[in-house]
Amino acid sequence: MIEASVQLMEVQLAGEGLVGGRIPCPPRMALKPGQYLAASAPALNDTLPTTLFPSQLDGDTIVLAPPLPAAWLPGTALKLRGPLGKGFHLPPAGRRLALAALDTHPYRLLPLIAPALAQGMEIALFTPLIPAGLPPQVEVLPVQSLPEAPAWADYLAIDVPASGLPGLRARLGLKPGQVPALHAETLVLAPMPCAARAECGVCAVKTKAGWRHACQDGPVFDLSTLELE
């Protein structure tokens, strides 16, 4: 974990009224898909840090998934802390990747696309909205088709708000108690105000081993470890 100061290079309209952005990647900041940064703008008198997820990682810059605070403009000085949390684990021998954005946009899943394509994976994105600039190799499907994913893919990456966990098994076409037959990981989206500083409990996620904190034990969890009922 490192701390760095950067300036917001640009804000980007990501469609559907969502606003993302771009920052320079600080030296030694090895952010992985699904990990996050805690950011604050000292000049704006923030009270809580803002959680920033990447939507694209190209080495020199980090494209930030929406939303960003409305007060952040190009040139806004930001204090960053990260990388924080546990990210996705793309299987090195995986052949077919399914990405699913449930009740949210797909931007936090997009950093998985480049490494998946680099290892020759086929990719299906189940999403309620189509992000701009998607590589043509990515097949876009409606979220309603998600029950097809477990039979096709060998790795499934999901992004879902914590409030969506109770219905997740049914949306995957699984019966109560049934575990998908593929490796599935879930980014559980929850407010993470302390960003792993305090175990404050706001981001608590119920797992089969008890309560865990999305900010430090996640936000990406192995689906089989989550208490979904």
Added chain:
Amino acid sequence: MNARLDLDLESPWMNAAGTLGFTPPERWDWPHPAGAWVTDPISLSPRSPADNRAALSFPGGALVHSGLPNPGLNAVLRRHAEAWARSPLPAWPHIFGRSPEEIHGMVLRLEEVEGVAAIELGIDDDCPAEEALVQVDAALGELPLAVSVPLARAGEPWLERLSRMGASALVLSARRGTLPDNEGRLVSGRLYGPALFPQVLVAVHALSQSLRLPIIAGAGVYRPQDGEALLKAGAWGIQLDTVLWL
């Protein structure tokens, strides 16, 4: 003021309960050194998070509601007591309880733990004054006792009795408030942010004139000069809250 001698701080700055977890901080991002560190709130039994937990911003601050989840005193000590003993910073476990018996038992247990320099007892917003005094009495033991009350209760007459009872300090902590969440449901929780600074300053100024007890200002400090103003106004210590998360 004998009570002041009970507590020994090399620096008046520390964190507020709930802001740095259960282990001593590895780093302290503030221009002034820390004189102690306060644990997250600890109950006797494990406590689950609230169903409607939230973090909501408003102009001048934020509301945080978690339900004070914690693994219970035994688990906290099993996991963290060694770190408390090793830490160069004195530990102030923040405890809260449902009954005086529960609180007394927790205090007796903590008196045996190396590195614990004081107990901080949390009194919630809804606790009637007489019940609060019973809880304070139950928490008085060998260790100095800091009684933490929400800023909104700073003017209540029962606080005058704390010094005579033997409490060592009064902590003015974050007050509660209510905000609508993204779906319009009302959520109540602790308020943090610079908007609370004028409230804590006026309370410290008034209580330092009337209360024979060291006062620790535990809300609204987001800049060093705010804390320095509180010290000048009569505060004995300063607790920092979500500014330590930035």
